[in-house]
Amino acid sequence: MTEQMQTYGQLVGNDSPPLDIPEAETPYVLVDERRVDRNLDTMAEAAKRCGVSLRPHIKTHKMPYFAQKQVDRGAVGITVAKVSEAEVMVRSGIKDVFIAYPIVVPSKIRRIIALTEQARVIVGVDSQEGAAILEQVAGEAETTLEVRLEVDTGLRRSGVRASDLAAVASFIGACTHLRLTGIYTFRGAMLNGEATDDLKAAGLEEGQIMVKHAETLREAGHDIRDVSVGSSPTGIYAAAVEGVTEIRPGTYIFNDRMQFHFRVAAQRDCAALIVATVVSCPHPDLIVIDGGSKAFATDVQPNTAPLYMKGFGHILESPEAILERLSEEHGVIRLKEGHTFQIGDRLHIIPNHICSSLNLYNSLWLVGTQPPRQLEISARGHSW
Incomplete structure (x- = not known):
């Protein structure tokens, strides 16, 4: 050889x-690194063409070095799944972090509150029970947490069901120490509830579902500013739907098989x-x-x-x-x-x-x- x-x-x-x-x-x-830079440029340019914000998920690289590259190319911030990941990134100078995960443990919520003294930190929530815990801990700290409500759009993982969306949003809206600013979802390559390789159809459906939910919540009086969607396979297609404001791809930085x-x-x-x-x-x-x-x-x-x-x-x-x-x-x-x-x-x-x-x-x-x-x-x- x-x-x-x-x-x-x-x-x-x-x-x-x-x-x-x-x-x-x-x-x-x-x-x-040259391939990394090309991949980052390609996604940043695609998001810009679609008029949406890019908030990449760091689950792929898990490194402040690459997160800073993404921010330098126009990303509004980053996405993480764990509080410990957010801590690593904020310590390294990243100033805008979305924890796209339902955080329900008081000790973790207190760590998030500590991070908000150094950066903008948005927290995921997908239930009344989770919102109640966030509200209690934020109240004890005499602070307000910015939250996004996760919606299940077919993956059947975390996320509130469409039938419960209005009730959970109303509960959050009544909380003194929570500020609901957006909704988000993760679905990946799913269409009509099944895995698919028709990425365009999957992305368009995902975006359309979320925009419709956002419109319903706005009509109910909620100030939904961000509609956050998209994986590396489907993100750009979802971004083409008018009303989507943000995509969160992760794998695109390296790509894989x-x-x-x-x-x-x-x-x-x-x-x-x-x-x-x-x-x-x-x-x-x-x-x-x-x-x-x-x-x-x-x-x-x-x-x-x-x-x-x-x-x-x-x-x-x-x-x-x-x-x-x-x-x-x-x-x-x-x-x-x-x-x-x-x-x-x-x-x-x-x-x-x-x-x-x-x-x-x-x-x-x-x-x-x-x-x-x-x-x-x-x-x-x-x-x-």
Whole structure:
């Protein structure tokens, strides 16, 4: 394989840096900063064309370094899921954070209140019970929290049902220490309640549902300023719906195998790879790498709707090979007999889902605009 492993450009484009970092121990995450910058510019320009605000979710990169890049390109702020993620970002200078998650634990709410002394912090809520807890803790602190009401638009996860929307909004509106300024949803690639690859239809439906809900709440007297929607696959389509004010894509910064199978990104737009070493060649049609379920996320299983991808990642050196099995520390790759891979070869793999995969690592290696350097993934593992 030595003759196949010269430059990154030979595999995925001539604009790319050297393929490998010899001092980096495998498995490791390799990120091409030039591709990152192009992806950020593309999304920022698309949001601007649609006349909507961009508030990217940091779940993908979990790093203030990249969050600041997004803000520098016009993002109004960032989105997080956890209070601890917000703390990392605010400590690093990010001044506008939306916690898109129902926060119901008093200790966490008090931490949010402390953050509001340094930044604008918006909090998600999806129930009367949750709103009552926010109201009580904010009242004890003699402060007011800005909140957005989450709406379930078909994912059947968190979010208030449409039939309960008016009642929950009215409850929040009556709270002295809560200020309802918007509604939000996350649905992803869903259409009519099912997974879909018709991203345009899914995004348009998501936007239309949310705009209709916002209009209903305004008619009831609520000051709904923000209608926040959208994932990386559907965000731009939802943004085209008049009345949508904000999109919250996350994966677009790096992209992954899902994104190029959804056809919202090309393989050359995938900025993050997992580099692994071949540690065993036990059978003519199998090789084993030093990355298993502790190196590659398993939340996007092979052969599931709507994409039906084979295996857990796309192997650049051998696109027809299948990373078919993961145990904790072993990745088993099936390929044709007669392959030329050898023990010690390094493979470069685009994971099915980069967000969950990145959270398995403490750091990444960044290349492309400066000499290779290792950066800490500061909010990695921050799940509280």
